[in-house]
Amino acid sequence: MTMTPKRSISLEPHTIRVQCAVFGIDFEKSPPGLDVLVLREEAGFVLPSVVVGAGEQLVKAAARVLRDRAGLRDLYLEQLYTYDPDKEGIVRVAYYALTSRDDRDPAVGTEWHRVPPGLGARDVTMLDRALLRLRSKVRYEPIGFSMLPDRFTMPQLRNLYEAILGMSLDDRNFAKRMLSMGILRRVGESKRGPGDQGRPATIYEFDNVRYEALKKKGWSFEV
Amino acid sequence: MTMTPKRSISLEPHTIRVQCAVFGIDFEKSPPGLDVLVLREEAGFVLPSVVVGAGEQLVKAAARVLRDRAGLRDLYLEQLYTYDPDKEGIVRVAYYALTSRDDRDPAVGTEWHRVPPGLGARDVTMLDRALLRLRSKVRYEPIGFSMLPDRFTMPQLRNLYEAILGMSLDDRNFAKRMLSMGILRRVGESKRGPGDQGRPATIYEFDNVRYEALKKKGWSFEV
């Protein structure tokens, strides 16, 4: 029987690839809908993905591909699931991201598509899981605000939840719940442009300081 | 500018290691408590872990280490989180597992310890995450039954939830909720051994067929 020498080099090498499902709300259409960011390739669309560099942090790799390929920064980014190695020994670590589409136009080669868009089987599997997580998590963590501009109106917030959850919500009860949680700061009224009809909406900001304080006391967000 | 040739070999190789937090309830003590399975090593305790073989499925690797090192089979096993590569390029994929301690004695070199036991920093981080997930998930999925023998009593089930959630639960309301969900089958009464005091408890089984049927209708478990 021989002793196996200790080695500092890698054993059983795998390639690790991070893959991202980026969600954003399309407020232009009515009703607003949930879109996912895809890259146009020769044979259709793919979700953004990239090989993780040696020693690179996973979330950094995800942020890197979204910055380089889609010009996106400062998004909510959360790890989702790690998939088994495929035939080439590639392990995919899936992330999902939330972003406000704001003013930004999508970078060249990227497009926003209403979910579900046409994708390959693996991308679909991952997107399904991301949607499931998003629909569940958006109800007990205030992550939805990442998909809005810093300042937003109550109807926008409600439209966001309706788009994600795929159901319509009672406007009175929705506003009541949101305001009663005490995590929104009223910061003025919406300015009207030409063509804007109706009463100006109140503008709110998400009060993160307040939210963290409440969370520390055991309170939890809930829609 | 030169073309990079396509390669089928791995790029940016990493070693992947799965790591497991196995939870079980200690019904011997009163009140019963939540234990985690640890391996005794030279310098203390560690969570079970193993390098994932080339082409091996992640969950298979987790099941493999728990079978080989701890003699455990047929446990509830769920992926938890994937950690960034460390200095040696090792990426850890964390799983947590639930098992009924039943009759089984722990295999040699393994011990059950009340959480939290003394562990290294990485193991502690992972265990914290596993506990958080367990405490949350046990409330909306019927995974707790994996920590009981097939046949169990209502007080056992309640003790399990009390041990995991770290709070005491009203016995009447608890039984009411559990029975009203219609996922428990009454299968008899507990046999008393010498030394057993008090009224015999009703024995139940988890009715998985019924649970799946309800879930398909959009119903969801909730404690």
Place this chain on the structure above:
DNA sequence: GCAAAAGTGTTTCCCCTACACCCATGG
């Protein structure tokens, strides 16, 4: 008959739901 453990029912209260009207602005 006493101690130990298990089983069961009722009331209260709060929160979620359902629901309709008035207000502010642009044209």
Place this chain on the structure above:
DNA sequence: CCATGGGTGTAGGGGAAACACTTTTGC
């Protein structure tokens, strides 16, 4: 003044939480 969109209050019902006594067994 009319159309458009935004804001607000109330009443009722259902489910969760609080709460105490009876039953069965071993000793």
